[in-house]
Amino acid sequence: MSPSVPQPETWIKTTPAGLYCEPGGFHIDPLLPVQRAIVTHGHSDHARPGNERVLATPGTITIMQSRYGELAGGSLQPLDYGEPIAIDGVGVRLIPAGHVLGSAQVVLDYRGARVVVSGDYKRRADPTCASFEPCNCDLFITEATFGLPVFRHPPDRIEIDKLLHSLSLFPDRCHVVGVYALGKCQRVLALLRRAGYEEPIYLHGALIGLTELYESLGVPLGPVLPWADATREALKGRIVLAPPAATTDRWSRRLPDPLVAMASGWMRVRQRAKARGVELPLVISDHADWDELTATIDEVAAEEVWVTHGREEALVYFASKKGYRARALALTGFEEDE
Amino acid sequence: MNRFAALLDALLFTPSRNGKLRLMREYFAAAPDPERGWALAALTGELVFDEAKPNQVRALAAARVDPELLGWSYDFVGDLAETVSLIWPAAPGGEGHVPSLSEIVEQLKGASRSEVPALLEPWLDALDATGRWALLKLVTRELRIGVSARLAKTALAEWSGVELDRIEEIWHGLAPPYQPLFDWLEGRRPPPEIGNLPTFTPLMLAQPLEDADIAGLDPHDYLAEWKWDGIRVQLVARGAERRLYSRSGDDIGGAFPDIWAAMPGDVTLDGELLVIRNGEVAPFNDLQQRLNRKTPTPKLLRDFPAAVRLYDILREGPEDRRGLSFADRRRRLEAWYAREPRTALDLSPMVPFTSWDELAELRDGARQRGIEGLMLKRADSLYVSGRPKGPWFKWKRGALTLDTVLMYAQRGHGKRSSFYSDYTFGAWRGDELVPVGKAYSGFTDEELRRLDLWVRNNTVRRWGPVREVSPQIVLEVAFDSVHRSTRHKSGVAMRFPRIHRIRWDKPFHEADRLETLERMMT
Numbered sequence: 006m007s008p009s010v011p012q013p014e015t016w017i018k019t020t021p022a023g024l025y026c027e028p029g030g031f032h033i034d035p036l037l038p039v040q041r042a043i044v045t046h047g048h049s050d051h052a053r054p055g056n057e058r059v060l061a062t063p064g065t066i067t068i069m070q071s072r073y074g075e076l077a078g079g080s081l082q083p084l085d086y087g088e089p090i091a092i093d094g095v096g097v098r099l100i101p102a103g104h105v106l107g108s109a110q111v112v113l114d115y116r117g118a119r120v121v122v123s124g125d126y127k128r129r130a131d132p133t134c135a136s137f138e139p140c141n142c143d144l145f146i147t148e149a150t151f152g153l154p155v156f157r158h159p160p161d162r163i164e165i166d167k168l169l170h171s172l173s174l175f176p177d178r179c180h181v182v183g184v185y186a187l188g189k190c191q192r193v194l195a196l197l198r199r200a201g202y203e204e205p206i207y208l209h210g211a212l213i214g215l216t217e218l219y220e221s222l223g224v225p226l227g228p229v230l231p232w233a234d235a236t237r238e239a240l241k242g243r244i245v246l247a248p249p250a251a252t253t254d255r256w257s258r259r260l261p262d263p264l265v266a267m268a269s270g271w272m273r274v275r276q277r278a279k280a281r282g283v284e285l286p287l288v289i290s291d292h293a294d295w296d297e298l299t300a301t302i303d304e305v306a307a308e309e310v311w312v313t314h315g316r317e318e319a320l321v322y323f324a325s326k327k328g329y330r331a332r333a334l335a336l337t338g339f340e341e342d343e
Numbered sequence: 344m345n346r347f348a349a350l351l352d353a354l355l356f357t358p359s360r361n362g363k364l365r366l367m368r369e370y371f372a373a374a375p376d377p378e379r380g381w382a383l384a385a386l387t388g389e390l391v392f393d394e395a396k397p398n399q400v401r402a403l404a405a406a407r408v409d410p411e412l413l414g415w416s417y418d419f420v421g422d423l424a425e426t427v428s429l430i431w432p433a434a435p436g437g438e439g440h441v442p443s444l445s446e447i448v449e450q451l452k453g454a455s456r457s458e459v460p461a462l463l464e465p466w467l468d469a470l471d472a473t474g475r476w477a478l479l480k481l482v483t484r485e486l487r488i489g490v491s492a493r494l495a496k497t498a499l500a501e502w503s504g505v506e507l508d509r510i511e512e513i514w515h516g517l518a519p520p521y522q523p524l525f526d527w528l529e530g531r532r533p534p535p536e537i538g539n540l541p542t543f544t545p546l547m548l549a550q551p552l553e554d555a556d557i558a559g560l561d562p563h564d565y566l567a568e569w570k571w572d573g574i575r576v577q578l579v580a581r582g583a584e585r586r587l588y589s590r591s592g593d594d595i596g597g598a599f600p601d602i603w604a605a606m607p608g609d610v611t612l613d614g615e616l617l618v619i620r621n622g623e624v625a626p627f628n629d630l631q632q633r634l635n636r637k638t639p640t641p642k643l644l645r646d647f648p649a650a651v652r653l654y655d656i657l658r659e660g661p662e663d664r665r666g667l668s669f670a671d672r673r674r675r676l677e678a679w680y681a682r683e684p685r686t687a688l689d690l691s692p693m694v695p696f697t698s699w700d701e702l703a704e705l706r707d708g709a710r711q712r713g714i715e716g717l718m719l720k721r722a723d724s725l726y727v728s729g730r731p732k733g734p735w736f737k738w739k740r741g742a743l744t745l746d747t748v749l750m751y752a753q754r755g756h757g758k759r760s761s762f763y764s765d766y767t768f769g770a771w772r773g774d775e776l777v778p779v780g781k782a783y784s785g786f787t788d789e790e791l792r793r794l795d796l797w798v799r800n801n802t803v804r805r806w807g808p809v810r811e812v813s814p815q816i817v818l819e820v821a822f823d824s825v826h827r828s829t830r831h832k833s834g835v836a837m838r839f840p841r842i843h844r845i846r847w848d849k850p851f852h853e854a855d856r857l858e859t860l861e862r863m864m865t
Contacts, residue, residue, distance in 0.1 A: 153419055155416045286356065
C-alpha cells in the first residue's frame with residue numbers, strides 16, 4: 006500500500022453493533038438494529054431483523070423475508086453477485102462465499118484500499134449454492150469457526166455413504182439426521198440425491214419452509230414429505246431431517262426406534278458427538294476447515310488478516326507466523342452452531 | 344487395523360448393550376485369527392504394551408505439528424489420543440503400508456521403549472484418522488468405549504453358543520491371542536486344558552427376597568448369615584500362584600498386598616472384601632479408598648486395613664467342593680479355618696434362628712456397621728454359578744428413606760436421551776436447600792413421563808445440560824446407608840439412592856432437614 010492509502014483501522018471499526026464501515030456509514034451483519042446494513046447471509050446470527058435499510062444478495066433477501074416478514078428491514082435492496090455499487094465513496098461488491106444459498110463475501114474499495122469480509126464460508130463444492138470466489142485484497146476479515154488443525158472435514162461423499170450404509174445395516178430404524186434449517190438441510194438432501202438415494206425424505210416441520218424456498222429458487226431436492234403426514238410404521242428405515250435440538254428431545258419419541266445422526270463439522274470430535282447423544286456422527290460442514298481457512302489466507306494475499314468468531318487465537322497465531330499482520334476481532338453474538 | 348478401528352468407533356457411538364453385543368458378535372465372526380484374539384484382549388483390558396507411553400505419543404505429535412497449535416487443540420478436544428489422531432498431518436511421502444492389528448501388536452510387544460516411536464510414526468502416517476485414534480487408544484490403554492471385559496466375553500458366548508460360565512472358568516488360564524479358545528468355540532478342538540492354574544470360578548449369586556415371599560419358605564430348610572457391605576471376592580491359590588478376583592473375574596490382588604500375604608495354599612474361597620479395624624467393619628467409603636488405588640501406599644495400608652470375611656469354600660487341595668451341600672461346605676470351611684487361621688481372613692458368623700419372625704427381628708435390630716441385611720441359603724444347596732432361583736436369597740434390611748426436594752434434572756442416555764431422568768435432590772439446612780444426592784431409578788415409565796413434563800414446565804434456570812427447577816416436588820428417596828463425604832457440599836453421601844415415591848401431595852417445605860440425614864449416619 007502506498008502512504009496515501011488509508012490504514013484499514015481508520016475506516017473499518019468495531020462497534021457495539023458490530024463491524025462498521027465509517028465512510029460508507031453502514032454495518033456488516035449488525036448485531037443490533039442500525040440505519041444501514043449489509044448482510045452476508047441468512048443465518049439468524051448474521052441476518053437480524055429490524056434494520057432501516059438492508060443490502061444483500063437476492064437469495065439472502067428472500068430468505069430474510071421468509072423468516073422475518075415485515076421485520077426483515079425498512080427497505081431491502083438486492084444486489085447481484087459481482088455487481089459493483091458505490092455507497093458514499095466506498096465501492097461495494099458481493100461475491101459468492103459458498104456457505105449457503107445467497108451467501109456472500111463483501112468486497113469494499115476505498116481510496117485504493119480493498120477489504121474483503123468473508124462472512125461464513127466454505128471452499129468445497131455445494132450443489133445448493135454458488136462456490137466461493139477468492140478475491141485479492143489488503144485486509145481479509147475471516148471467520149474462524151473451525152480454526153484449529155484438528156478440524157479437517159472429510160469428503161462429503163464418505164459421510165453420506167456412512168448414512169446410507171447405516172440404513173442398510175438397520176433397515177427398521179428411523180434415521181433422524183440433525184441439520185440446521187438453512188443450508189445444511191438442503192445440502193444434505195442434495196448430497197443424498199447425488200449419491201443415488203431416491204426415496205422420499207421426511208422433514209420436521211421447522212425445515213419445510215426453507216426447503217420449499219430453495220426449490221422455488223431453482224434448487225432441485227427430490228421428493229420430500231412432511232414428517233407429520235407419515236405413520237410411525239411408514240417411517241421405519243426412512244431418513245428424517247430435523248433441527249439438531251429436536252433429534253434427542255421429545256419430538257423424537259414419535260419416531261420408530263430412532264437412530265440419531267448429526268451433520269455438522271463438530272462431529273469430527275468424538276466426545277462432542279457423544280455428549281450430544283449422537284449415534285452416527287456425519288462430518289458435513291458449511292464452514293471452511295483448518296486447511297481451507299489457512300489456504301484461503303494465502304490465496305487472497307492480504308497483508309493484514311482480522312479473525313472473527315470462532316477459535317481466533319490459533320488462526321491469528323498461524324497467520325502471524327507466516328508473516329501476515331493478524332489480530333483477533335472481538336465481535337460477540339455469533340453462535341458456535343453451524 | 345481398519346476393521347478393528349471401525350469396531351471401536353462403532354462401539355463408542357452405540358449406546359445400547361444389545362447393539363454393542365451385536366457389533367462384537369459380527370466382528371468375531373468376520374475377523375481372522377489371530378486378529379480377533381488381539382482384539383478380544385484389547386476389549387478385555389488384557390493387552391498391555393509396557394514400553395509404550397502417552398508421552399511418546401505427545402512427543403511424536405509435537406515433532407510434526409506446531410506445539411502451540413497442538414496445545415490449543417488438546418485444550419479443545421480434551422483427549423490426547425483423539426487430538427493427535429485428528430491433527431496428524433498427511434505423510435510427506437504419501438501413504439505407506441496400512442498395518443494389521445496383528446502386525447501392530449506383535450511388533451509393539453517386542454519393542455523396547457526407545458524403539459516404540461519409530462514403530463508408531465509410519466503407522467500414524469499410513470492410517471486414517473479413525474485408525475490413528477484406535478491405535479493411540481490401544482497404546483495409551485484407555486479405550487473408554489463402554490465395554491467391560493464381561494460384556495466382551497458375553498459377546499463371545501453369544502456368538503459361539505458356548506455358555507459364558509464355561510468361558511469364565513477357563514479364561515484366566517488363557518493368554519492373548521487365545522487361539523485354543525477360538526479353536527474350541529468354533530468346535531475344532533476340545534476345551535483348552537488349563538491344568539493347575541488359579542482360574543476364576545463364576546460366582547453363585549442370590550435372588551432378592553421380598554418380605555411377602557417369605558411365607559412360602561420353610562425356615563428349617565435355610566441357614567442364615569449376615570450380608571456384609573463390601574465387595575464380593577474369590578481367593579484362589581494353586582501351587583505358588585495366588586489370585587484375588589472381583590465378582591466379575593478381574594484380578595484385583597495387586598491392590599491388596601495385605602490380603603495377598605494372608606492367602607493360604609491350595610484352596611478356593613468365597614468371601615467379602617472389607618476394611619476391618621479392631622474387628623469392626625468400616626464404612627464402605629473406607630473400602631472405596633482402597634479400591635481407588637492400584638498400588639497402595641504404606642500409610643493407606645495402615646489406615647485402611649483390608650480383610651476378607653469368608654462365606655464359602657469351593658475347592659480344597661485337589662478336591663472340587665461345589666458338589667457338596669452348603670451345610671457340608673460350611674463345616675469344611677470352619678474346619679479349614681481352624682487349621683489355617685490368618686489375620687486378614689475371618690469367618691462370617693452364622694445367625695441361628697428358628698422362625699422367620701425371629702430372624703426378621705434380628706435383621707432389623709442389627710444396626711451394626713457394615714451389615715446390609717441377611718443371606719438365606721438352603722442347607723442342601725450346591726454351589727451353582729449364576730443366579731439360580733430358590734437356593735440363595737438376599738434379604739436386605741429395610742432401606743432408609745428421606746423426603747427430599749427435587750432441585751436439578753438432567754437428561755439420560757440412550758433410550759432416555761429425550762427424558763429428564765437424572766434427578767438431584769436436596770434437604771433443608773436452615774432456609775436453604777443443599778443437594779444431598781442424585782438418583783435415576785425407582786420410578787415407572789409413566790412417572791418418568793410425568794416428571795419429565797413437570798421439569799420442562801418448571802425450569803427456572805439452565806446450566807448447560809442441567810435444568811434447575813423450582814423447588815416444589817418432594818421425592819421420597821430410599822438408600823442403603825449414608826456416610827460422611829468431603830466431596831459433597833452437604834458433607835454426606837448416600838449409598839444406592841433411588842426414588843422410592845414421588846410425593847406429589849407433600850408441600851416441599853415439609854421435606855426433611857439435613858440434620859435428619861446426619862443422624863442416620865453409621
